[in-house]
Amino acid sequence: MQKIGVFVCHCGTNIAATVDVEQVAQALGKEPGVVMAVHYQYMCSQSGQDMIKDAIKEKGLTGVVICSCSPRMHEATFRKAAASVGMNPFMVEIANIREQCSWIHKDRQEATQKAIALGRAAIAKVHLNAPLTAGETPVAKKALVIGGGIAGIQAALDIAEAGFEVDIVEKEPTIGGKMTQLDKTFPTLDCAACILTPKMVECAQNDKIHILSYSEVTKVKGFVGNFDVTIRRKARYVNEDKCTGCGLCTQKCPQKKIPNAFNLNMDMRRAIYIPFAQAVPKVATIDPDHCKMLTSGKCGLCATVCTAGAIDYKQKDKFIEQKYGAIVVATGFNPIKADAFNELGYNQSKDVVTSLEYERLMNAAGPTDGTLLRPSDGKHPKTIVFVQCVGSRDTTCRGKEYCSKICCMYTAKHAMLTREKYPDTDVYVFYIDVRTPGKGFDEFYRRAVEQYGVHYIKGQVGKVSPLSDGTLEVQASDLLMDEQLKIKADMVVLAVAMEADKTARPLATMLTASMDTNDFFTEAHPKLRPVESPTAGIFLAGACQGPKDIPDTVAQAGAAASKVIGLLVKNNLKGNPCVAHCNENMCNGCSSCEHVCAYGAITYVAKEFKMPDRTIAIRRVAQVNPAVCQGCGACTVTCPSGAMDLQGFSNREIMAEVDAICL
Amino acid sequence: MEYSYFPGCTLKNKAQELDTCGRISAEALGFHLEEIPEWQCCGGTYPLAEDEIATKLASVRALAAARDAGHDLLTLCSACFNVIKQVNEDMKHDKDICFRANNYLKLDEPYTGTVQVVHFLQVLRDTIGWDTVRQAVKEPLSGLKIGAYYGCLLLRPSKVMQFDDPEDPTIMEDFIKALGAEPIIYSLRNECCGAYLTLENKEIAQRRSGKVLESAQDMGVDFLITACPLCQYNLTQNALSKQTPVYYFTLLLAHALGLKEMKGVSTNG
């Protein structure tokens, strides 16, 4: 028989206002095996914990039940306290009488009865509890960063700085991400490339960092400290080790008319290309959909001109497997498609562009070499209308319900830069609210208005009509003047919403990391654990977790890196002892458990068994790898013969709890 | 192939051309329009009040008749299409409206929104196919610059109408292309002509249709086509300055199929 101590917490008035804690302690004190039952104002306080420790020592308790808040809150606290005086921490059980009782009930009498029932269940479980010991697993001292934008780059640099190996997997031919396409950055207006490319080069030169560009993660197995990851290295038909990045092939390739994705298809590139001058790695890539040699076997010009002999038309996708201790997800964002908002004329006129397209039109390396020219006729636009919140804060099927956060600032930037470069241009910004909560942000927006004379108008644009003379009639609300305006514009710029990259959802499935309905990764706690996924060993950086600007992204990437470093410095990780266990005598070898296990923790082995007639039989039985098992319990409910059981949550323990409540 | 056909009030009177040309073109393309017996006027505009039921009953009767015949319900007039389709949606998804309408009508079998409401153009696009239409054309309209006027009722609310992209529709342009002419895109092709305000406040309707015409003329159309008698009226009768002919799309179709002479249209291709 266990000797159990029961401790009922008031949690100030959180519990005591609704539950008669004294009555709970009295009732539970009469349960079999309970040698003491007390109540106290704050069990989690130092003196509350001391009370538990003293009782264990003085009364020789073998089990403890604490009636308090959710085990997610303080189970670890109380188990640690018990362990400090020599009790196995798994002999401590929590009865949740706050979240699941006092907070949700009004009737004091009924709540008190329920608290007693919950306490009884916990006592019943402790009677069947056995001490458990967690195993230890070694930590692979290497990190994987998925996504090579500014978030991934920063995280990789910080992890490498601490002395750990890092692989960056990037799906594009070069790292750098969206920031490579930006012209200037707010609120300082420094050139994006000038601050980004040194970091890209630093990645390439750091011998701890390995850039796997033009690659994708295809499979993830394992668990925190021991992830086994399969990476597809897409065939770029160019030997990365031989290519010198001289670019001769990209000038000689006869396939000239391929829309250049880097410039958002506003100009053309060749079938063999280097996305931009500062690409890292600076290696050519062949676009297999457009290369004549690859599609029809006729050409081969690039191989002829390449003095390094780097072209390899026979190259195939390669799959490599790597072991990592931690993974940083930094898959980033994309602007949503503007064609869903055709009242704004995106499909009808080339002069209606998205903000990212405008960014390229302003950039010296863009399709117009940095001179602002209208895409339709190459003339300098005299009147430009910016439309904010296109698809953001939009609850219809064509938009996103959230605020995309960065559009107010980059629109102010575009407006300001336009007025600075071309003071003869009239610039209008239609806004719903101007949101500038960041250091120096509101000052920046006010500068656009006060110093640069940008016309900010509160209201939305309802219709953009392309006219035959090449201008755009913009029909919009001026809510403060209570007018409907009609502005004749030369260009319209749409600040379209941002959305999570489309690779994020399948990746989350591979990682068993949770996402919200907008396909942004969810953090373990929105305030207190903002850079961790609820899945252990998975960390989040940048816009994959929600809309974010560059300063926030870099800060988050640094924070994620520090979490990774904190993990990688450990040699071993304590596992969770509450894992599945197979009773081999009952196992019938059906493999059901193996099929439902999401973590690949179950394998089957052939084992010899002595039969009652003294013969030896060989049977296939399940075996659980306790280091991989996450204790989810899927196998225990699937097993038809009841051979699988979860330690710490055995079928007997759970039934005892149910009986205690129901009988 | 047979459809239960709801002609609507105007197609029996002022817009007979929309009706007759639609019927003969359908036969030529291999489908038949079977007029619903004793149909009643849909009311012309969808009743937006959620607490009204009587104004929706005519549509429900027509829908139930199509259900009894085992057909989809087809319309030519944009307004009928809009009203009946929206009422059908109510019958499908609004339990309260469905209950009250059935309670009123006392049909042999209650109606629950099971019929598909289709517009003639959708049949051409989704069932007959533009290729078949193209092959059936005897008098290609090559050289003509034709603007499609959608107005509001075919497209909106798009969540219910499911007709085409409400802001960048292509169905009438594809229709024009299939007949061998060049479709002209102009911005106000999906904006309102002034609708029923023409009766009450002619000046407003004139301003609205004037804007639409300006937009079309600016892009250089030879003429416009429409599926709505009220649009046709507003755009032709209310045009203040420069006139642009506006024809029913079925007339254009019948003409291209060699079924009907079309005055004032000469092809130069």
Place this chain on the structure above:
Amino acid sequence: MDDPKKMKAQIEDISHVDVRKCMRCGKCSATCPNYDDMEYHPHQFVCMVEKGEIRKLMDSNSIYTCLSCFACIERCPRQVEPAKLIEATRLMVERERGANHLKPDMIVQKLDDQLPQQALASAFRKYTK
């Protein structure tokens, strides 16, 4: 005396529009083709219903000049459906007065021989109870 709360509830009953969904972006009024011919504009219907200033709307010509073209409904990013509020306000007038904005004897002078029946059907639905 008007009871604004009661009138607001009535409007919400007829229209099933939740005015609190509006985020004041003004897209309805930006897109309204009849803006210049209305005294109160679509976004004001939403704001004024929310404030209970329904009598002003009922007294305005705007309830007879909405085209019911569904542009505001289609393009509203928050699914507010302003046109339904305008319709509901007009119905409040028609139902309260027990009279119709359009009387059959007014029709004759408005007819011309091209006018489609549809115009009459629509106008009667819009202007009468």
